[in-house]
Amino acid sequence: MTGPGRGPVVVVVLGVSGAGKSTVGRALAEGLGVPFLEGDAVHPAANVAKMAAGRPLDDADRAPWLRTLTDRIRQSSRSGRGLVVTCSALKRAYRDELRRAAPGVWCVYLAVDRGTARARVSRRTGHFMPLRLVDSQFEILEPLEPDEPGVSVDAAGDPEVTMARARRAVAGFGGGPAR
Template sequence: METSGRAPTIVVVMGVSTSGKTTIGRMLAQRLGVPFVEGDELHSAENIAKMTAGQALDDSDREPWLQALAGWIRERTHAGKGGVVACSALKHEYRDLFREAGPGVWFLHLALDQETARERTAHRAGHFMSAQLLDSQYDTLEPLRAGEQGLTVDAAADLDANLDLVQAAIAPFESDS
């Protein structure tokens, strides 16, 4: 996923908790032969403790985390390398920050209905995101807007089919090299 003469493609896999960001992100990175970063791993201990306690993060809590993710995007872009990052990227302004960090940023929104997300959360073990925080994520979520480079897919659809859709959608960006 290296490019010459243009910014490398950085795919940000976005969506609410349990939409499958990590799963599809890892698989997409493997298919593309680029590094993957799990955005949750860049949260501060304070943010994780707050979410574990069932408290939603506000923008001031998220700011250092978003800056760390933007830094990773910037590093990959400056190195001329692509990558995949899993991050909720719920608000348009957060996505703007990522676009400013790397002009090759492309978003994959894994859309998931609340009922399915609740069911998945109830069966999820070992993660700090609780079912009670799902409502706050849906309240915050701003789907991709017209003009934002990216694609929205059904997170409950077949994983391989979604990966094929993503690869086909980013192919024009990759063939410019």
């Protein structure tokens, strides 16, 4: 998939923990026939340990993680292939950094309320992100702004409905501002 005159499209699926990023991201990648990159899988070990201990990451902690993500986006774009990446990208500055990696970076923000996120995270098993960090994510969350390339999708309901909304949004991607 390519954006109009912009090269391969890289879809960044973002939101707080429990929003459904991995589920939606995998489905989008499969539907688009492009590789999938789970952002949690490229966190440095120190970040994973810090989060597992219930301590939120700060900008300095996230810097090497964001560099890894931007490097992977850049590599994908240079190879001429699209990519779907999942990552929290909670702040505009993080998304701006990801967009600077290559033309055609487009965001799907999965919007959920705090209660939904907390309920979903509380049911997880085998993930390093503890429930007590959900609130810290909402404290720094800067939702997708109207001038950012991408779309906000209500992800609080049924995962199948959320995936259908995300698929429609990506299929209709024209490189414009958030809708």
